[in-house]
Amino acid sequence: MDLQSLPWYGQLGVFLLIGLIFVGIFYFSYYSPESTRLENIEIELAQVEDEIRKAERKQSKMAQIQEELENKKQVLEKLKAILPEKKEISQILKKIQSIISNARLDIIRFTVMQEKPQSVYIAAPIAITLEGNYHNLGIFFDQLSKLQKIFTVNNLSIRPFNKMTAEHTINVSFNATTYLYREAPPPKPGRRRR
Structure with a gap:
């Protein structure tokens, strides 16, 4: 069949049909797979962006947690300064004796009593006369x-001295308690979860 023997609208129809065939071949062989691939890439991009946002939120939370940790460490250091460790108790006792001596008082009794452990600290009472x-x-x-350091004074008793002099007019007895920092015990090894 000769293309020129067809009327003009027949020729136009044949060209349109050939054009549609080329468009179909282009669409199904190139455009459709590329479009699907592009959609997959866009989905992956959205997932990656979502993961990035999650990571940024976690990073900002991590920064907050680290800042809180630093603040807690500073508070702990301040508390350790006023709550001495157990190894410092001998220095504290010497300091108290030095203060007593500087105040020109005579020590009649200076007895370190049994420590009383609490949850966060240890109470270390001292009976003093x-x-x-x-x-x-x-x-x-x-x-x-x-x-x-922190001290509390309990059971304060002041009595007049029997044989008063200018330097000795009273007899004083009390319990002075200092508080020691108690390290948290190491975690007990437990069973591992499977």
């Missing part, structure tokens, strides 16, 4: 209160 005068006792308590 002194002789001196009110002024020197005030100096002692003032200097004791200025120590960097």
